[in-house]
Amino acid sequence: MRSAAEDWNPKLYLKFEDERTRPPRDLLAQVPLARPRRVVDIGCGPGNSTELLVERWPQAEVTGIDSSPNMVAQATARLPAARFEQADISNWAPAEGTDVLFGNAVFQWVPDHLAVLERLLRALPEDGVLAVQMPDNVNEPSHRLMGETAASGPWAAKIGAAQRDVLPTPAEYYERLKPFARRLDIWHTLYNHPLDGAAAIAEWFKSTGLRTFLSPLSEEERAGFLADYIARVAKAYPERFDGKVLLRFPRLFIVAVR
Numbered sequence: 001m002r003s004a005a006e007d008w009n010p011k012l013y014l015k016f017e018d019e020r021t022r023p024p025r026d027l028l029a030q031v032p033l034a035r036p037r038r039v040v041d042i043g044c045g046p047g048n049s050t051e052l053l054v055e056r057w058p059q060a061e062v063t064g065i066d067s068s069p070n071m072v073a074q075a076t077a078r079l080p081a082a083r084f085e086q087a088d089i090s091n092w093a094p095a096e097g098t099d100v101l102f103g104n105a106v107f108q109w110v111p112d113h114l115a116v117l118e119r120l121l122r123a124l125p126e127d128g129v130l131a132v133q134m135p136d137n138v139n140e141p142s143h144r145l146m147g148e149t150a151a152s153g154p155w156a157a158k159i160g161a162a163q164r165d166v167l168p169t170p171a172e173y174y175e176r177l178k179p180f181a182r183r184l185d186i187w188h189t190l191y192n193h194p195l196d197g198a199a200a201i202a203e204w205f206k207s208t209g210l211r212t213f214l215s216p217l218s219e220e221e222r223a224g225f226l227a228d229y230i231a232r233v234a235k236a237y238p239e240r241f242d243g244k245v246l247l248r249f250p251r252l253f254i255v256a257v258r
Contacts, residue, residue: 016204017048019193023251024049024104026189027133028056030255036060036099036129042089043067043106047075047082053102054082060100065092090116094123103132105208105251108164114176117254121180124258130181135208136188136252138166141236142201143209149229150213158216164209167252181256189251194244198234201247202226 036057041050044064053062064079065087066072076084089110094101101120107113121130137143143163150159170186178184195201202210210229214222237245 016193019191020105021048021052022191023133023189023253024052024102027104027131027253027255028052028102030185030253031100031102031129031131032257033099033127033129038063038095038098039100039102040065040094040098042092042101042103043109044075044084045071045104045106047078047084049102049104050075050079050082050084053100054079057100065089094120097125098123099125099128101128101130103130103134105133105135107132108134108167114168114172117173118176118180121177121256121258126258128258130177130254130256130258132254134167134252136167136250138164140248140250142205142233142247145229145232145236146205146210146213149225149232153225153228155217155221155225158221159213160216163212170252173254177254177256181258183255183257185253185255187253189253191247191249191251193247193249194240195247197239197243197245198230198237201233201237201245202230204247 038061039053039057041053041062041064044050044066045068047064050062050064053060062082064072064075064082064084066075066084067086067088069086072084072086075082089106101124107117110116117130117132124130147163150156173186174184195204206214206226214225217225237247239245
């Protein structure tokens with residue numbers, strides 16, 4: 001499940017493939033199952049996270065689901081041996097015998113995702129694993145400045161409330177999920193990605209967080225919005241000695257064993 005703005009752009013998303021694939025690698029390292037039968041990559045995107053699952057469990061039936069037709073097409077081209085489906089995670093349910101549900105940077109887009117996570121965890125068999133990571137960066141300058149840019153320009157009326165909600169606290173996830181898990185691990189990891197200046201930060205988020213801000217705008221308005229946003233980002237993320245900027249990026253991780 002992803003936002004209802006225009007469809008996702010896989011090529012733009014994959015401009016930072018190595019950085020975007022580090023969190024699912026870190027998440028997968030904490031999944032304790034050796035030989036799951038069925039594995040589902042929820043919000044598979046262009047297949048970079050699905051590829052990790054296929055490599056980890058070559059004997060398993062691996063399926064990727066995503067609400068974006070573009071992402072499903074890109075993932076299918078990347079991994080023709082795997083299976084991919086278009087689906088809305090808000091009402092999707094795993095098939096019987098599914099042992100791993102893996103969600104990389106998707107549930108932050110799902111309305112009432114705590115209830116969805118609880119439902120999915122309860123659907124797993126004994127020893128099944130729900131493994132999820134989500135960006136927890138709404139209060140970072142990169143995202144606060146999106147809202148400030150939106151509110152201060154001539155495009156304000158068109159954009160409206162485009163910002164994602166702040167994630168629940170770890171305690172809230174624990175209270176909702178622990179009754180259905182014999183083991184529950186919740187942690188944060190803070191990444192610091194070196195990027196090529198403020199414009200690269202905007203390029204990173206054009207394929208994710210900025211989409212809902214830019215989607216309602218004309219081409220001219222998009223250019224104006226991005227110029228304003230990049231100017232603000234340049235002040236918040238100063239260049240280092242080598243011309244790079246450090247994009248601070250906190251993420252929340254959850255591994256629940258049924």
